[in-house]
Amino acid sequence: MRRPALVRRDRVVPATQALGFFVGIVVALLLGAVLLIVSDHSPAEVYERMFDSAFRGTDSLSRTLGRATPLALAGLSVAVAGSMGLWNIGAEGQMMAGAIVATGVAMMADGLSGPLLIALMMVAGVAGGMVLMVGPALARSHLGVSEIITTLMLVYVAIRVVEWLETGPWKDPESFGFAVIEPVPEQAALPGLFGRANIGMLIALGLLIVFSVAVSRTAWGYELRLAGSSPDTARYAGVSLRRKILAALLLSGGIAGLAGAVQLTGSATRLESGLSNGYGFAGIIVAALALMRPSGVAVVAFVFGAVQVGGQSIQTLGVSSAISDILQAMILFGALVAVVFFSYRVRWSAPSVGLPAGVREEPDPSAEAA
Amino acid sequence: MASSDADYAVWLRGIDKQFPGVIACAGADLRVRPGTIHALLGENGAGKTTMVNVLAGVYRPDVGEVWVSGRRRFFQSPADAIQAGVGMVYQEFRLVPTLTVAENIVLGAAPRLLRGSEIEQRVAELSATYGLAADPARPVWQLSMGERQRVEILKALWRNASVLVMDEPTAVLTPGEAAELGSTLQAMASEGRSVIYISHKLDQVVAFCDEATVLRRGKTVATVDNLDDVDLHELAEMMVGSSQSGALGRPPPGETGHEVLRLQGIHAVGDRGLPALTDIDLTVRSGEIVGIVGVSGNGQKELAEVISGLRPPAEGQVAVKGQDVTEASPSDRYRLGLAYVPEDRLGMGLAPKMSVVDNSVVRSYRSQRRGVFLSMSRCLEFCRGLVERFGVRVGRLNDPIAGLSGGNLQRLLLGRELAGQPSVLVAAQPSRGLDVQGVAAIQGHLVDQRAGGVGVLLISEDLDELLALSDRLLVMFEGRIVGEYGPDVTPRTILGAAMSGNPPT
Missing domain, CATH: 3.40.50.300 (P-loop containing nucleotide triphosphate hydrolases)
Structure with missing residues (x-):
């Protein structure tokens, strides 16, 4: 009896990757069409609306890019840790921590000019994300405590802190009794680029390029990859694993914190407990689909943003939000399955014991050098 | 037959x-x-x-x-x-520490509809039958290694194994426990x-x-x-x-020069926290191959790790070319002229998922930098040089290294270590698992290095290889060096020393 088994591909060709991704999405759309027909909608009409609202025209495109920005930053945050084999599950919380510190800075320095205040708030965001990561990073590097658990748990701590600030110390006195924090100063709003897009997008793009180069082209990135893929080899090469773990996790936290600050100054008006809006968790999916590569994060975040924008728009055609959510999930699921197939191939294993004793396959002459 | x-x-x-x-x-x-x-x-x-x-x-x-x-x-x-x-008892036990002895024994093979106490009673009966004392109600994490092994054997007996496989069973036992194990196994065989x-x-x-x-x-x-x-x-x-069919004749005795590696009074602790090396003194001179003979697990691995800087010694000094390197990192030692081919090629010496180029610069990437960047062209050039000089058969240099054959992996690894023109080379099991051509190529490089004035410390379990290549042989037994022999020693003498720890005189 032959059984299928997944075998990791030795080499993943970018073209195969792109093709796999595309095929995965197309298959998902076809399956989604069945769902739409069953629920009495025209798939052609729904898909056209999805496409138009995500890509057609400046306004649509800018909306997609606006969604893609926090996804890209959160995805990058997860991917930086992931390139060392670590999982930052708590980007959602680090976004909040970044936004909290950035808000604090804005409250203290609201007399400053726009660009200076924005720059300070960005730095504050990075610092906030890093602060929330200090505990998990040290626990991982020095005690071997799983960063997956600690980063996740701190998400809820960060959200509760915001709720406490809303109702207590930072409650806006002019809010007519509502438990909200006062809005960030007007001059701190990120300058727009076109449509709804603002320079947050450029910040994300810049960071993606910087990290993409840093990981693949610098000695620091080489050490990071070495430590991530083979810790013993890294030790042998004289690389300090502890320092690399600390660096990767703190940077990951810092980038997520920056995402929080960008979100605060870009699309939100004030710090609130819904500010991170699931982007931090979605970043895990983005990074996984991008195979932890910063260069892939940009593409995946853009597609992911488009799916979200498109998915919302079809509700104006009377598609229920449940169906819309299912469609979005199917597309992501299709892409995820595709990742499996472009990272692995299916091998049908030979019958359990291949050949009787004594029968040898001809040795492959290219296997060993003369 | x-x-x-x-x-x-x-x-x-x-x-x-x-x-x-x-x-x-x-x-x-x-x-x-x-x-x-x-x-x-x-x-x-x-x-x-x-x-x-x-x-x-x-x-x-x-x-x-x-x-x-x-x-x-x-x-x-x-x-x-x-x-x-078929029942297997692995060297690393496969028990769930938080479950009890009885729960571990019946895990996956529990009779349906039986209360815990009844299962415990049946397990107790089984352990009494074979004289394998183990309290069924105790959680496994509280047990000694010897008791855990008994639980593993009981697990196999519970499944009515007709064949019991035991991998290095006495490595974790005290001598008394080992003798007991022997009589248990004999009782099983008599059934x-x-x-x-x-x-x-x-x-x-x-x-x-x-x-x-x-x-x-x-x-x-x-x-x-x-x-x-x-x-x-x-x-x-x-x-x-003991066929003496080594791939090479013994190289002609060369001129040995100054001392390139010296270990003085080295004591070190192994992974299990027990003493692994006791009072090791050894020197390697330029232009000689010193072979380390011994039955596996007598401290050879720890010795290589202490020399290369991967295991800090508890006591003693390591010196390369007269310079004390006891506190130096593995990479600093490499820069001072100490090259190391580890026993664990893929996983320690080489990173399996990284490319051929990335692996070839593990030792030298610090000098392939241009500012903060790693110069890809220089790395590639360096890698091509290694591949050519050491006859490594590779596909694309950017493909993961895991696709290479054993012989080619070892050629690349040895080549990379030799690229820094070391004064000392520590090679642990360099030809293990290779085919005939691979063995010949690796042994040839060792002999060439010796001729070029490098001092080689060769740790091997292949006595033919050691006898064929070494100028001096040191016998290790239970973490000590118990004897030193010239190249003309007979296999039997060496074996006697390695088995018993008492060199015949």
Whole structure:
């Protein structure tokens, strides 16, 4: 009896990757069409609306890019840790921590000019994300405590802190009794680029390029990859694993914190407990689909943003939000399955014991050098 | 030996098994009669573990047949092998520490509709039958290593195993526990069960076992039907081979120069927290090959790690070319002229998932920098140089290195270490698992380095290799150096020293 088994591909060709991704999405759309027909909608009409609202025209495109920005930053945050084999599950919380510190800075320095205040708030965001990561990073590097658990748990701590600030110390006195924090100063709003897009997008793009180069082209990135893929080899090469773990996790936290600050100054008006809006968790999916590569994060975040924008728009055609959510999930699921197939191939294993004793396959002459 | 298949409890016939880069078994046979304790002997990497994993359904052989209790088997998984009556006791125990002894024993094979106390009672009966004392209600994490091993054996007996495989069972036991284990196994054999016993401790093998199979480089080189007929030394000679058919004649004695490596009063602790090296003094001079002989697990691995900087010694000094490097990191030692080919090629020496280029600059990437950047063109050039100079057969240089064959991996690794023009080379098991050409190429490089004035410390379990290449031989036993011999020593003398720790005079 032959059984299928997944075998990791030795080499993943970018073209195969792109093709796999595309095929995965197309298959998902076809399956989604069945769902739409069953629920009495025209798939052609729904898909056209999805496409138009995500890509057609400046306004649509800018909306997609606006969604893609926090996804890209959160995805990058997860991917930086992931390139060392670590999982930052708590980007959602680090976004909040970044936004909290950035808000604090804005409250203290609201007399400053726009660009200076924005720059300070960005730095504050990075610092906030890093602060929330200090505990998990040290626990991982020095005690071997799983960063997956600690980063996740701190998400809820960060959200509760915001709720406490809303109702207590930072409650806006002019809010007519509502438990909200006062809005960030007007001059701190990120300058727009076109449509709804603002320079947050450029910040994300810049960071993606910087990290993409840093990981693949610098000695620091080489050490990071070495430590991530083979810790013993890294030790042998004289690389300090502890320092690399600390660096990767703190940077990951810092980038997520920056995402929080960008979100605060870009699309939100004030710090609130819904500010991170699931982007931090979605970043895990983005990074996984991008195979932890910063260069892939940009593409995946853009597609992911488009799916979200498109998915919302079809509700104006009377598609229920449940169906819309299912469609979005199917597309992501299709892409995820595709990742499996472009990272692995299916091998049908030979019958359990291949050949009787004594029968040898001809040795492959290219296997060993003369 | 024209007996019918049904006579054997286990018959592994003509097993071939290859892993990426390593030939583990090449036509090996193993025949075990019912009711016997069968020793499976061989150096590390000879294929013993692969053979028993084939029997246990963990690996499927590329070629070959598996027969258990007279029937040909096609195991798809360990569960199939358990079903067929094969019980495995691995060196690293596979018990759930938080569960009780009884829960561990019946895990996955619990009778339905029985209360916990009844299961505990049945387990207690089983342990009483075989004299394997173990309190069924105690959680496993509270048990000593010896008790955990008893639980593993009870687990196999609970599943009514007709064949019990034990991989290095006495490594974790005190001498008293080891003797007890011997009598338990003999009791099982007298009931008609068979035991396959893997061990490096030949005195124990001779004491408990009835018959033996000896593997060498993936092939069965000897079978002994009655262990009473052979002595310890004959058995050891079968394991390491005393054919003197080494790939090379001994290189002509060269001129040895100044001291390049010195260890003084080194003490070190092993992974289990027990002393692994005791008061080691050794020196290697320029232009000589010093061989380290010893049965596996007598401190060779720790010695290599202390020298290369991966294991800090508890006491003592390491000096390279007269300079104290005891506190230096592995990379600093490399810069000072100490190259190291580790025993664990893929995983320590090389990073399997990284590319050929990335792997070739593990030692030198710091000098391939241009500002903060790593110069890709320089790395590539360096890698091409290595590949050409050392005749490494590779595909694309940007592909993961795991696709290379064992011989080519080792050529690249050795080449990378030699690229820094070291004064000392520590090579641990450099030719293990390679095919004939690979062995010849690696040994050739070692001899060339010696001729070029490098001092080589060669740690090997292949006595032929050591006798063929070394200018001096040091024997290690239980973490000490117990004897030093010239190149003309007989295999028997060396073996005597390595087995007993007492060099004959």
